[in-house]
Amino acid sequence: MALADFLASLDALAQQARDAFATANSADALEAARIEFLGAKSGHLRQVQKGLGSVEKSDKPAAGKRFNEIKGLMEQAFETAQERLAGRVRESASEPFDVTLPGQTVRVGHLHPITQTIREMKDIMGRLGFTAVEGPEIEDDWHNFEALNIPLSHPARDPLDNFYLATAEKGCQDEKPLLLRSQTSTVQIRVMEKTAPPVRIISLGRVYRPDTADATHYPMFHQIEGLLIDRGVTMADLKSVLRLFCQSYFGGDDQVHVRFRPSFFPFTEPSVEVDMNWQGGWMEMGGAGMVDPNVLRAVGYDPEEVTGFAFGLGVERICMRQHGITDIRALYQNDVRFLSQF
Ligand code: FA5
Numbered sequence: 001m002a003l004a005d006f007l008a009s010l011d012a013l014a015q016q017a018r019d020a021f022a023t024a025n026s027a028d029a030l031e032a033a034r035i036e037f038l039g040a041k042s043g044h045l046r047q048v049q050k051g052l053g054s055v056e057k058s059d060k061p062a063a064g065k066r067f068n069e070i071k072g073l074m075e076q077a078f079e080t081a082q083e084r085l086a087g088r089v090r091e092s093a094s095e096p097f098d099v100t101l102p103g104q105t106v107r108v109g110h111l112h113p114i115t116q117t118i119r120e121m122k123d124i125m126g127r128l129g130f131t132a133v134e135g136p137e138i139e140d141d142w143h144n145f146e147a148l149n150i151p152l153s154h155p156a157r158d159p160l161d162n163f164y165l166a167t168a169e170k171g172c173q174d175e176k177p178l179l180l181r182s183q184t185s186t187v188q189i190r191v192m193e194k195t196a197p198p199v200r201i202i203s204l205g206r207v208y209r210p211d212t213a214d215a216t217h218y219p220m221f222h223q224i225e226g227l228l229i230d231r232g233v234t235m236a237d238l239k240s241v242l243r244l245f246c247q248s249y250f251g252g253d254d255q256v257h258v259r260f261r262p263s264f265f266p267f268t269e270p271s272v273e274v275d276m277n278w279q280g281g282w283m284e285m286g287g288a289g290m291v292d293p294n295v296l297r298a299v300g301y302d303p304e305e306v307t308g309f310a311f312g313l314g315v316e317r318i319c320m321r322q323h324g325i326t327d328i329r330a331l332y333q334n335d336v337r338f339l340s341q342f
Contacts, residue, residue, distance in 0.1 A: 001051050003059035009051065010070045013037070013044055017074045021081040030081050038074060045071060113342040114222060114331060117319040118204050121224050124248040128241060130202045130226060135187035137206055138165065141176035143186040147298040148267040156182075156266070163208045180208035184225035185267060185312055188291075191227065192299035197306045198230040204315065215327045216283065222315035229291065229301070229308030235270065238288055238309035242274060250322060263287060267295045268310060278321050286313030 017037040024030035037044050048067075055063045111119070122132050135143075150156050163180040187203035203225045211217040228237065243258060250256040256276050263273040268289025275282040288311035293303035316328050323342055325331065330338055 001054040003055055003063055006048075006051055006055050006059075006063050007066055009048055010066060013048055014070045014073055017044070018077045021074075021077045024081055024085070027085055030078070030085060033081075034078055038078065045074065110340075110342075112331075112339065113319055113323060113325075114315060116342065117315055117322070118222065118224075120249065121204060121245075121315070121318075122202070124245055125202045125224075125226065127248075128244060130200050130228075133187060133191055133201050133203050134205060135181070135184070135190050135203055137181055137208075138178055139181040139186050140178055143189045144179060144181055144183070147189040147295065148185055149292050149294045149298070150266045154266065161209065163210060182209050183207055183312055184223040185310065187225055188227045188267075188310055189295075189299060192229065192296075192301065197301060197308075198228075199308070200228050200230075202226045213329055215329075216317060216320075218316065218328050218332065220332075221328070223286070224313050224315055226311045227291070227308065228310075229296075229306050231306055233290075233307045233309055235290060235309070238290070238311065241309075242288065242311060246276065249318065256321070258285070260288075263289075265289055267292050269293075274311070274313070276318075276321060279326075283317055283321065284314075285317055286311055288312070 017033070020033040020037065021030065024033050035043065040046065052060070052063055052067060126132070145151075145154070145157055155161075162182050164177045165179060166177075184203050184205055184207060187201075187205075191199060191201050191203075205222060206220055207223050208220050211219055213219060226241070228241070239260065243253075246256050246258050247253050259275045259282065260272040261275065263271045265271040265287055268287075269292045271287065271289035273287055274285045276285045277283075288309065291308040291310050296303040296306065296308070316331060319325070319331070320328060
């Protein structure tokens with residue numbers, strides 16, 4: 001084949017390919033054009049390349065050079081068309097939208113009702129001069145029982161009433177087993193061991209008991225512990241503080257009725273149980289009393305010098321009464337539809 005004919009067929013092909021790529025109006029049409037012109041097996045360019053073999057030997061370098069140039073131009077035209085079509089997709093994505101359509105509300109979480117209750121309780125007791133302190137949830141025998149006047153023979157130590165940990169802590173407390181604390185009264189001891197009177201603290205946290213879950217019991221719950229030690233503290237102070245606390249939390253004296261019943265706790269004498277009115281009856285809110293002289297002695301205080309009161313209230317029950325929740329289990333089922341109400 002004469003060189004001029006070969007070059008002419010290359011130029012004509014390049015023009016046809018450029019037109020086909022430029023007018024393709026979809027990715028499928030462009031791909032079809034690519035196969036037609038640039039297809040490796042039977043594309044037009046491949047066919048023209050076959051003619052290269054019949055060009056005069058002396059013209060072959062010029063013919064090959066031009067062939068590569070044309071091939072490059074056709075590939076470039078294909079890429080330009082590809083970009084044009086991709087740009088069209090981007091354009092359609094940024095088409096104007098209907099500003100009157102309702103927006104998608106972002107769901108913002110909030111604090112769990114128990115956390116809210118705890119914060120509010122800290123706030124109220126803080127205004128009454130009580131400082132919040134924390135204690136460990138894994139306790140030893142001394143702080144959970146012994147120092148609280150609960151001797152080895154006491155039924156409160158029963159394995160059926162406590163979550164003892166499987167391993168005894170080596171070299172500690174005569175290797176008596178540790179346990180998940182069953183009451184926040186443990187913190188009273190920890191504070192008094194380290195602090196000289198007067199003491200005025202609260203402690204809020206989780207406690208654990210193998211109680212069967214029902215409407216008012218759960219195996220893990222929270223208590224608020226209060227402790228006031230000073231000269232001349234009496235039962236009247238205890239009742240006043242608890243009444244003030246309930247008035248503030250429930251929003252006035254007419255919102256809640258509180259009653260005190262004589263009771264027994266090994267670490268207080270006298271002891272009371274504190275109830276609040278609820279659903280036409282009474283619900284036990286907590287226990288309280290004057291700190292037993294044996295407890296004061298166990299932490300190195302002189303019961304002739306100082307007296308004090310302590311109380312431990314169930315946080316869940318107070319939260320339930322406030323919000324009209326009739327089953328404690330609802331607080332721990334993590335149903336967002338329920339929790340989002342508070
Ligand atoms: C005590 O735990 C004493 N430590 C309270 C105390 C502190 C008395 C200081 C004297 C001085 P009690 O076992 O009654 O007491 O528990 C106190 C409160 O915790 C109960 O009144 C109740 O409101 C709550 N409570 C007890 N068991 C559960 C439970 N399984 N689920 C939810 N709340 C509970």
